[in-house]
Amino acid sequence: MVRRLLVILLQALTGLLVILALWIVSHLAGDRPPPGPVVCAANGTSGCTLTNIYGSFSDRAICRAANVTYPRTEVELVAAVAAAVAAGRKVKVATRYSNSFPRLACPGGEDGTVISTRWLDRAVRVDAARRLMTVESGMVMRDLIREAAAAGLALPHSPYWSGLTIGGVLATGAHGSSLWGKGSAVHEYVVGMRIVTPAPASEGFAAVRELAAGDPDLDAAKVSLGVLGAISQVTLALQPLFKRSVAFVTRNDSDVADTVAAWGRLHEFGDVAWLPRRRVAVYRVDDRVDVATPGDGRSDYPAFRPTPTIPLVASRLAEEWLEERSGSDAARCAASRVMPATLEHLNYGLTNDGEAFTGYPVVGYQHRIQASSSCTGAMEDDGLIPTSTCLWNGRLRGHLFYNSGFSIALSRARAFVADVARLRDLNPAAFCQIDSKMGLLMRYVAASSAYLGKAEDSVDFDVTYYRSYARGAPRAHADVFDEVEQMALRKHGGVPHWGKNRNYAFDGAIARYPNAGEFMRVKDRFDPDGVFSSEWSDQVLGVGGASPVIVGDGCAMEGLCVCSDDSHCAPEKGYFCRPGKVFTAARVCSPSPRDAANGGDDDDEISDVGDE
Ligand SMILES: Cc1cc2nc3c(=O)[nH]c(=O)nc-3n(C[C@H](O)[C@H](O)[C@H](O)COP(=O)(O)OP(=O)(O)OC[C@H]3O[C@@H](n4cnc5c(N)ncnc54)[C@H](O)[C@@H]3O)c2cc1C
Ligand SMILES: *[C@@H]1O[C@H](CO)[C@@H](O)[C@H](O)[C@H]1NC(C)=O
Ligand SMILES: *[C@@H]1O[C@H](CO)[C@@H](O)[C@H](O)[C@H]1NC(C)=O
Ligand SMILES: *[C@@H]1O[C@H](CO)[C@@H](O)[C@H](O)[C@H]1NC(C)=O
Numbered sequence: 044m045v046r047r048l049l050v051i052l053l054q055a056l057t058g059l060l061v062i063l064a065l066w067i068v069s070h071l072a073g074d075r076p077p078p079g080p081v082v083c084a085a086n087g088t089s090g091c092t093l094t095n096i097y098g099s100f101s102d103r104a105i106c107r108a109a110n111v112t113y114p115r116t117e118v119e120l121v122a123a124v125a126a127a128v129a130a131g132r133k134v135k136v137a138t139r140y141s142n143s144f145p146r147l148a149c150p151g152g153e154d155g156t157v158i159s160t161r162w163l164d165r166a167v168r169v170d171a172a173r174r175l176m177t178v179e180s181g182m183v184m185r186d187l188i189r190e191a192a193a194a195g196l197a198l199p200h201s202p203y204w205s206g207l208t209i210g211g212v213l214a215t216g217a218h219g220s221s222l223w224g225k226g227s228a229v230h231e232y233v234v235g236m237r238i239v240t241p242a243p244a245s246e247g248f249a250a251v252r253e254l255a256a257g258d259p260d261l262d263a264a265k266v267s268l269g270v271l272g273a274i275s276q277v278t279l280a281l282q283p284l285f286k287r288s289v290a291f292v293t294r295n296d297s298d299v300a301d302t303v304a305a306w307g308r309l310h311e312f313g314d315v316a317w318l319p320r321r322r323v324a325v326y327r328v329d330d331r332v333d334v335a336t337p338g339d340g341r342s343d344y345p346a347f348r349p350t351p352t353i354p355l356v357a358s359r360l361a362e363e364w365l366e367e368r369s370g371s372d373a374a375r376c377a378a379s380r381v382m383p384a385t386l387e388h389l390n391y392g393l394t395n396d397g398e399a400f401t402g403y404p405v406v407g408y409q410h411r412i413q414a415s416s417s418c419t420g421a422m423e424d425d426g427l428i429p430t431s432t433c434l435w436n437g438r439l440r441g442h443l444f445y446n447s448g449f450s451i452a453l454s455r456a457r458a459f460v461a462d463v464a465r466l467r468d469l470n471p472a473a474f475c476q477i478d479s480k481m482g483l484l485m486r487y488v489a490a491s492s493a494y495l496g497k498a499e500d501s502v503d504f505d506v507t508y509y510r511s512y513a514r515g516a517p518r519a520h521a522d523v524f525d526e527v528e529q530m531a532l533r534k535h536g537g538v539p540h541w542g543k544n545r546n547y548a549f550d551g552a553i554a555r556y557p558n559a560g561e562f563m564r565v566k567d568r569f570d571p572d573g574v575f576s577s578e579w580s581d582q583v584l585g586v587g588g589a590s591p592v593i594v595g596d597g598c599a600m601e602g603l604c605v606c607s608d609d610s611h612c613a614p615e616k617g618y619f620c621r622p623g624k625v626f627t628a629a630r631v632c633s634p635s636p637r638d639a640a641n642g643g644d645d646d647d648e649i650s651d652v653g654d655e
Contacts, residue, residue: 080141080148081111081157093149093157095141098437101445101545102593102603103514106149111137111157117251117275120163121239124273125249127156127574128241134574136160136273138208139183140419143215143542144446145549147268151577158273160210167276169194174281175234180210180274185416192410196281200227200312204347205414206433210274215542216266216496218488218503219413220314220327222307222453226489228496230265235278238264238271240569251275252569262558263565266495268541270580271569286336287312287412290328290403291391299324300460303502304453307487317460318383318482319467320376320474325387325482328404338406342415344392345385346481349418349431352439359442366509366519372472375519379479386481443510444480445602447524447548448540449531450488450501459504459535460485463527466625473520480507494558494565495541503540504531515597517616522623522631529605529629541583545602546591549583559584599632606630 084090093106100106109132114120127134133151137159141148150157160181167177171194178187184205191198200219202212209229211217218228225231234256242250252272254261264271289312299317302324306313312329365375386392392415393405405412418433434442451459463483467474477483484505488497508524531537532548538555539548553559563584570576582591592604597613599606599620606612606620612632623629 080137080139081108081159083111091157093135093137093141094437095143095148096433096437097144097435097443099443099512100146100149101144102146103601104146104149106146107153108135108150108157109154111159113159113162115162117237117239120158120273120275121247121249121251123156123158124239124241124574125247127158128248129244130156132156132574133577134158134273135577136180136210136269138181138211139164140206140208142204142207142211144544145542145546145583146577146579147215147542149577149579151573155577160208163275164208166190169196171195174283175278176281177235177276177278178209179276181208183208183416183419184212184414185419188410188414191281192284192408195284197284197409198229198232198279198413199224199282199409200232201229201414203344203414204416206347206416206419209277209279210269211542213265213274213277214267214269215540216493217540217542218486219312220307220486220488220503221311222487222489222500223311224489226491226500227486228266228488228491228493230493230496231489231491232279232281233261233265233277234280236261236264236274237276238274238569240272241572241574259561260565260569262492263494263562263569266491266493266541268495268580268583270566270573270575270584272575284334285409286332286334286338286406287409288330288332288336288338288404288406289340289342289393289412290405291387292326292328293323293387294326296322296324296464300457300464302326303456303460303485307453307500307502313487315485316482317485318474318478319463320379320471320478321383332406336406339396339411340405340407341394341397341411342392342405342407342413343394343417344415345389346382346434347415347418348392349420350434351431352429355432355434355436355441356439359440362442362509363511366476367511367513367516370519372475372519375479376472376475379475382479383481440512443512444507445510445545446505446507446543447528447545448503448505448543449528449537449548450497450503450540451531451535451537453487453500453502455535456485456502459531459537462530462534462625466523466526466530469624470520470523473523476508476520477506477524482506494562495556497538498555498557504537505540505543515600515613517600517613517618517632517634521600522621522633525599525602525605525631526623526626526629529623529631530626533628534626546593547599547602547605549591550605551585551590553583553585599630606632 091108112123133155135150137157163179163181202217221227236254314327316325390400395401486503582589598604599611609619612618617635618632621633
């Protein structure tokens with residue numbers, strides 16, 4: 044009895060302490076980003092700021108706008124565009140959660156207009172017989188997938204995270220994983236679109252353009268970076284709802300370079316997560332099966348579930364300590380095992396019936412397996428500290444990270460993977476951070492007719508890694524991550540994902556799109572005055588020779604540039620501009636030998652690798 048009381052008291056005390064700690068952390072952190080992507084001054088009409096879900100764009104710039112509107116119908120959307128055009132303002136469309144890392148959604152200048160698709164979030168029409176679904180552009184993928192399924196239809200591919208809007212997914216060329224049929228990019232399934240573009244005063248300053256299947260302008264509008272106009276509605280060609288069968292197989296990585304290209308042809312929804320430090324690759328064996336196959340499996344990816352706020356903030360603080368302060372490789376590598384082990388233990392979020400995991404393969408309907416986003420319900424907080432949230436919620440000082448995503452032609456994927464393996468062999472401990480975020484995810488994207496889609500069948504590599512809240516802060520082994528990125532982009536011809544990455548990754552990328560010229564011609568026709576263009580879009584599209592690279596002291600520490608001088612790193616902190624170790628044309632910020640000697644390797648410590 045006394046024991047129980049003591050336990051309860053202790054728990055209450057710990058609870059209070061944690062709440063106190065949380066309060067201190069959230070207040071000491073200074074300017075907390077506002078709730079929701081767009082926040083305006085209390086007087087409602089001016090002084091708005093736009094941010095993304097992490098509370099920080101890749102370049103840490105603050106995005107200002109004069110005005111935000113929330114149209115609820117296409118008529119209101121046209122009126123919003125017309126008003127902005129008449130007023131000579133720049134415009135950008137913002138979405139419900141704003142998931143992109145770069146400053147894509149920021150209007151040009153500081154007095155632009157933001158048009159939010161928050162309330163353009165409904166299905167307009169479902170034609171089950173013809174398998175067509177028309178939706179408003181702000182519809183969240185989660186809702187789109189659910190409503191299609193209710194009509195017996197399936198979107199065959201989608202990003203794995205469904206807290207995105209169809210408008211944002213199309214603008215950035217987002218995808219799942221497949222080389223079969225038309226491949227995994229959502230824009231491959233677009234057969235119609237209504238887009239609001241600027242128009243002359245005589246036509247009321249804005250007009251709706253209707254693009255049908257076969258219209259070459261649709262090849263521009265399907266992946267548009269948001270620069271052609273405001274997409275009002277999208278029509279998708281769907282398939283009869285089907286089932287798929289999923290299993291994960293972990294193997295040693297001795298042949299991963301050889302298998303990466305072939306795996307995409309073997310399985311319709313195959314992918315590979317490579318953990319270079321652990322020397323294993325987790326293969327997704329995932330194929331369509333007959334709908335009569337028994338099973339009601341589901342996917343609720345653990346990292347996309349609501350995470351209790353207190354452990355979340357605490358785990359971020361622990362990681363900051365390891366990455367920026369006194370972590371040794373041994374400590375970092377020990378910590379890096381937690382996430383992959385947890386994911387494996389939770390069977391990557393799969394259950395055979397929505398409740399329990401009883402074994403592979405997991406068979407279930409497409410809409411319950413293709414994507415998940417159960418944490419989004421906890422994102423729209425009301426100013427109070429929520430008890431649980433998405434891992435990366437910047438408003439709560441959650442896990443801030445970089446996400447680099449680049450596609451490499453299938454024919455060059457092997458050479459790239461072999462290069463990364465060579466770099467790993469030189470310094471295995473440097474890859475613990477990548478392992479801790481579930482490694483290098485390799486997915487397949489097919490060649491596209493979209494002008495800003497993939498020019499050839501490709502492997503998309505996705506890496507998530509630690510980012511500091513402090514500008515220019517040294518991060519453990521940042522030189523190795525930078526070399527991996529430069530190898531992909533500069534040695535193997537990779538192209539960056541439009542919705543991910545840091546500034547320098549986009550330098551010159553547009554030249555790798557053979558149809559970029561076609562795209563620019565459509566842009567000049569739809570929006571001759573560049574109302575929907577911004578500094579950022581001009582830079583990534585190379586308009587007038589603009590570049591997203593920002594050269595200056597410490598620029599390479601933030602991915603704003605590739606260093607060419609020590610001042611681009613942090614010489615005062617012991618970081619100097621040095622060649623890469625495998626790709627010697629790379630230029631990365633490396634710690635001086637004195638710092639590099641800190642914290643030894645952990646090679647002997649992790650020996651639990653190999654088949655399991
Ligand atoms: C946890 C997580 C997981 C992810 N997983 C994947 C994945 O599996 N595969 C993948 O490819 N990507 C993935 N991404 C990246 C993601 O696909 C992109 O960031 C996505 O495009 C953002 O969608 P959004 O709706 O948040 O759009 P935003 O980021 O808000 O906007 C992106 C761009 O689209 C424009 N835009 C949006 N709507 C319209 C419209 N109606 N008209 C005109 N322009 C418009 C905006 O102006 C902006 O320029 C992931 C991101 C996160 C955070
Ligand atoms: C509203 O507030 C902003 C910022 O506080 C200020 O710049 C602007 O002038 C105000 N506008 C009106 C109409 O009061
Ligand atoms: C904000 O934009 C809307 C539509 O674009 C316009 O009607 C309104 O006058 C604008 N408000 C201000 C203060 O500019
Ligand atoms: C990796 O696995 C293969 C079989 O899949 C085996 O032949 C090989 O010896 C293993 N390599 C290591 C280093 O364990």
